[in-house]
Amino acid sequence: MKIGLIGTGRIGAFHARTLQRIPSVSDLVVADADTVRAVALADTLGVRAAAGIPEMYAEGLDGVVITAATSAHAALIHQALDAGVPVFCEKPVALDVAGTLGVVERTRAGSVPVQIGFQRRFDAGYRAAREALRSGELGWLHTLRACTSDRTPPPAAFIPTSGGLFRDCSIHDFDILRWLTGREVVSVYAQGANRGAPFFADGDDVDTCAALLRFDDDTLATVTATRYNGAGHDVRLEVCGSEGARFVGLDDRAPLPSAEPKLSWRQAADPYDSFMERFHDAYVTELGRFTEVAAGRTPSPCTPADALEALYVAEACERSRRTGAPVTLAEVRDTAGPTTSGG
Template identity: 40%
Template sequence: MSAPVRLGLVGAGRIGRIHAGSVTQIPDVELVAVADSDEAAAASVAGESGARAVSVDELLADSALRGVLIATPTEFHAAQIGQAANAGKVIFCEKPIALDMQVARCCVFEAARSEVPLMIGFNRRFDPSFRRLREAIDGGRIGDVELVQITSRDPAPPPLSYIERSGGLFRDMAIHDFDMLRFLIGEEIVEVAAMGTAAIDPAIGNAGDVDTATVMLRSSGGRLALVSNSRRACYGYDQRIEVHGSGGMVSAGNPVATTVELAGREGFMTDPLGHFFMERYADAYRQEIETFCAVVRGEEVDYPDGWDGLAALAVADAATESLATGRMVAVSDVSGP
């Protein structure tokens, strides 16, 4: 029997706690160390996971630890990716890699120079329904893809303090949808036109961001897409995709707890949508970490790497530029050489 995969977690906030929970559900994988600037948070997650609460330096110095999960706020990603790469650890980092393209590019090059894999946390690639979409597309079930519509709506905006450090809706929220579009059609995005407004909370607008947006995109193969984002959906966490092709259409809707449908004088009623991403993507988060463990073991698996992270960030930057200028923006104009 092979030795267990031993992992360390940097960041004990909401997403770090989700990843820690996923690790504990996977056989032959151990979370051995947790680090966070909030020592109480690190101790809490460590206690729940059977790990030790340590400093980042202690975590990276542990020779038995083979992989590192980076789940800290975005402004810390670059330095921590560099530290982990220099320590020879296989790296998983939440999106986005960084808020600045040149900084993000340096992170990817640093991991490549250190010859350590860098996996980016685009968890939606591991959602069973979305993977079935890709299988149908790759299998030619709908012919040539012509149009893609992606809807992503949160139940409520995050705190303003989060908005102010997020890099904006396109880098924080829509970046998942930009990656999903690339994942589904297998082509790069070359042109972007974005519109947005602060329809939900004027304070978000005062902070320089939007909470409601639509983005039109064109791929290198001429396929068109529309991404619709909102920070508020009073009916729950809304995540849908529709792909139209020359020979048909394939779509993935919102899962609900049961398929029970109640009909009465007021119409048809079903179970409500899940509240937020923790419930909606629970299976995806576990499969994501299982895939990372396979990467740590050196297995040949498909995973979103640093180059995927750069590509999605470039689209987010183009959308941000388009919103600011009111014009169509070529992704190459903002991505650099």
């Protein structure tokens, strides 16, 4: 199987190394708008760098993995679909609803599969919690508490193109809550704050946020995120039901220093430093699944339509943060912009 990879930054380099270890991937070719960076990664890994993206498709690919800048995602997906090549694209599909809708409609109208990279769906802890909930072991849900906390902030240059904390970061929580519960969010109330570097406010963003979500069965969820979690990279989910609970992310490297004097465990000496450490195994499983999708052996486990639903929640949270009022998902859908053809 020949796989192309577009985008050779940090996550692109990580995915390239992962693809090399998948037995069914016999040939890997990389491309980037920054050809120097693409050649450097290719030389490091002992693979080939294409002269450009059109040249890469001209070679004939069985699948393509897109890890380029978010602003380029939708156009690159359309380009792959034009070439008839199965696509894996890191989230989000696009920074806005209109661009995402364009990809959703294009995908639905064709037969080329597209998988969007929400890696938490492949994490063992989230999958175990989902199984416990779906089996009835937890009873009926009353509360979900999700957090995504980066240890250190991203570079200032990333903020203006990120889409904001809800669209860039908390969108993972929105997707996994939908996937785990099988329910839809109907309303949100969100707040944001800036106590860190001024470049967040300068970029019309926040460095910390909190949102209260109500689902269509009246389950409540809280979602929090920050760019400044000094204890370490912390991603967890508490799934609390009438008969039991599951706590995802509560492992030996969870950055949870306790204030209690009587405790049989202590925080690990090496808490997670980044999302790539926290979800290493999930990323590997996710890309392995994509090779099955590209080979036609399984349907996409996370479609652009799934990504659109998570984006609707992020959009509602951003509106709520700016207005200071609750926002329903129906409002967001009703005021969604016109679709775009992309490409």
